[in-house]
Amino acid sequence: ASCRTMASKRYYLTTAIAYPNGAPHIGHAYEVIATDAIARFMRLDGYDVHFLTGTDEHGQKMVQTAAKAGLGARELADRNVALFRAMDEKLNISHDDFIRTTEERHHRSSKAIWERMKANGDVYLSKYEGWYSVRDEAFYAESETQLDQNGTRVSTKTGTPVEWVAEESWFFRLSAYQQKLLDLYERVPDFVLPKERLNEVASFVRGGLQDLSISRTTFDWGIPVPGDEKHIMYVWVDALTNYITGVGFPDTDSAMFQKYWPADLHVIGKDIVRFHAVYWPAFLMSAGVAVPRRVFSHGFLFNRGEKMSKSVGNVIDPIALADAYGVDQLRYFFLREVPFGQDGNYSHEAIVNRINADLANDLGNLAQRSLSMLGKAFKGVMPTPGAFSENDKTILAATDALVGKAREQMATQQIHQVLNAVWAVVADANRYFAGEAPWVLAKTDPVRQGTVLYVTAEVLRQVAILAQPVMPTACGKLLDILAVPADARDFSRLGGHERIAPGSQLPPPSPVFPRWIEPATE
Ligand code: ME8
Numbered sequence: 478a479s480c481r482t483m484a485s486k487r488y489y490l491t492t493a494i495a496y497p498n499g500a501p502h503i504g505h506a507y508e509v510i511a512t513d514a515i516a517r518f519m520r521l522d523g524y525d526v527h528f529l530t531g532t533d534e535h536g537q538k539m540v541q542t543a544a545k546a547g548l549g550a551r552e553l554a555d556r557n558v559a560l561f562r563a564m565d566e567k568l569n570i571s572h573d574d575f576i577r578t579t580e581e582r583h584h585r586s587s588k589a590i591w592e593r594m595k596a597n598g599d600v601y602l603s604k605y606e607g608w609y610s611v612r613d614e615a616f617y618a619e620s621e622t623q624l625d626q627n628g629t630r631v632s633t634k635t636g637t638p639v640e641w642v643a644e645e646s647w648f649f650r651l652s653a654y655q656q657k658l659l660d661l662y663e664r665v666p667d668f669v670l671p672k673e674r675l676n677e678v679a680s681f682v683r684g685g686l687q688d689l690s691i692s693r694t695t696f697d698w699g700i701p702v703p704g705d706e707k708h709i710m711y712v713w714v715d716a717l718t719n720y721i722t723g724v725g726f727p728d729t730d731s732a733m734f735q736k737y738w739p740a741d742l743h744v745i746g747k748d749i750v751r752f753h754a755v756y757w758p759a760f761l762m763s764a765g766v767a768v769p770r771r772v773f774s775h776g777f778l779f780n781r782g783e784k785m786s787k788s789v790g791n792v793i794d795p796i797a798l799a800d801a802y803g804v805d806q807l808r809y810f811f812l813r814e815v816p817f818g819q820d821g822n823y824s825h826e827a828i829v830n831r832i833n834a835d836l837a838n839d840l841g842n843l844a845q846r847s848l849s850m851l852g853k854a855f856k857g858v859m860p861t862p863g864a865f866s867e868n869d870k871t872i873l874a875a876t877d878a879l880v881g882k883a884r885e886q887m888a889t890q891q892i893h894q895v896l897n898a899v900w901a902v903v904a905d906a907n908r909y910f911a912g913e914a915p916w917v918l919a920k921t922d923p924v925r926q927g928t929v930l931y932v933t934a935e936v937l938r939q940v941a942i943l944a945q946p947v948m949p950t951a952c953g954k955l956l957d958i959l960a961v962p963a964d965a966r967d968f969s970r971l972g973g974h975e976r977i978a979p980g981s982q983l984p985p986p987s988p989v990f991p992r993w994i995e996p997a998t999e
Pocket of ligand 1: 496504507508533719744748
């Protein structure tokens with residue numbers, strides 16, 4: 478416990494672990510990009526970050542998909558895991574660990590949490606009879622299902638078909654955790670964000686909790702139940718446990734576990750809030766393990782239905798999107814366009830608009846114009862500024878205030894608000910630059926021209942540092958052409974106590990944010 482308090486600037490965050498029953502889609506890309514931006518933000522802000530992602534490989538859905546493809550579940554997983562890893566690499570994801578639930582460390586960890594829950598008296602043998610959706614890997618009460626137009630019984634919430642299951646099963650005494658969960662939501666009001674998601678969960682829990690079936694006997698692709706190996710664990714028991722496996726569970730005395738658990742943040746989609754905000758804390762309480770600090774539920778992304786660019790091809794494939802528009806451009810688009818926590822749309826037109834308006838025009842042109850003027854008028858040597866005018870002071874003050882605003886927004890994962898604040902300053906800086914007209918000052922007042930270019934470069938420095946979590950490569954390039962040393966790019970360099978160095982020699986500027994030009998159609 479002492480380790481945990483001493484190393485207070487540590488931060489453990491996770492994505493959901495994806496089912497590798499197919500290739501990664503845009504939702505997977507969105508989640509891992511957003512989580513990566515948060516991880517990079519916290520690292521730049523001085524935190525010792527551990528970022529875990531991975532794949533959820535057991536369960537009936539994997540078995541069924543594999544069978545349809547004429548493969549074994551393991552084989553299907555291996556093929557698709559390679560695609561998830563390739564996507565992470567392509568999208569420049571900075572995870573520290575990639576967990577596969579088929580790994581030995583995870584089997585050990587899942588058996589250990591099971592045994593702890595059992596030792597606590599929360600696991601008992603009985604018979605399950607009820608509805609199960611393989612697509613959702615979820616049990617539903619009859620009242621949560623309905624008949625669709627074809628007479629198929631489906632989950633009301635998700636529309637996926639359910640099947641009747643009647644078999645011997647181990648149960649988890651979830652009913653015993655109703656009050657403890659409600660107490661948790663009250664004690665930690667931001668345990669789930671956005672707030673509305675917590676309200677939904679709390680009202681579900683208030684409605685009463687049934688004990689949960691946590692083992693299956695009709696297939697064997699999963700983790701055997703300790704002491705009763707004809708049962709395998711319900712896939713969600715093992716899946717959720719990945720978050721503690723990733724920091725060394727069951728070795729709770731390990732340096733890793735002591736340092737990083739409880740997790741600061743689980744980033745997940747809105748369809749799996751109940752698993753993370755009800756089952757997961759209940760399992761942990763039962764096992765005597767601390768609960769995570771926060772679950773953030775992001776929204777779903779939808780293709781607006783518009784045809785994407787010809788060069789994009791398959792729009793479902795995030796790698797094709799990154800190839801077409803650029804990795805940093807795609808990351809920026811998702812994180813700026815979609816308020817984090819809400820659903821969003823993507824379309825060719827919307828992506829191109831962000832690339833051209835925000836990146837090429839607003840930020841790219843300002844950098845290109847000011848830095849090429851510095852190249853020509855000052856031989857690329859950063860001028861020493863004269864006394865700052867009121868206009869200079871105003872734009873610098875707005876820039877210096879950004880890091881504080883960014884931290885405040887990031888405290889509740891409002892990534893889009895961080896970008897909104899930064900781009901508001903970029904817009905101010907464009908007005909400043911146009912108003913000061915340094916190209917006119919070239920003839921009338923070169924010292925003043927140098928001051929304007931200096932102030933503009935300082936704004937660009939802070940903007941580029943702050944936008945690194947979202948666009949690591951492009952911002953790195955912008956900081957290169959501003960001659961900002963590699964070890965002076967973290968958030969401790971922001972806020973105005975440090976300024977861009979006069980006298981530094983800038984490399985020749987090259988455009989960082991190219992315009993999107995529609996490819997010619999034949
Ligand atoms: O749910 N837009 O895996 P998964 C945004 N294995 N996010 C989306 C999305 C979309 N269109 N579609 C899916 C699972 N997601 C479990 C998780 S965690 C212990 C186990 C999100 O591959 C979804 O909400 O179906 C989830 O957070 C993640 O992608 C993986 O979904």
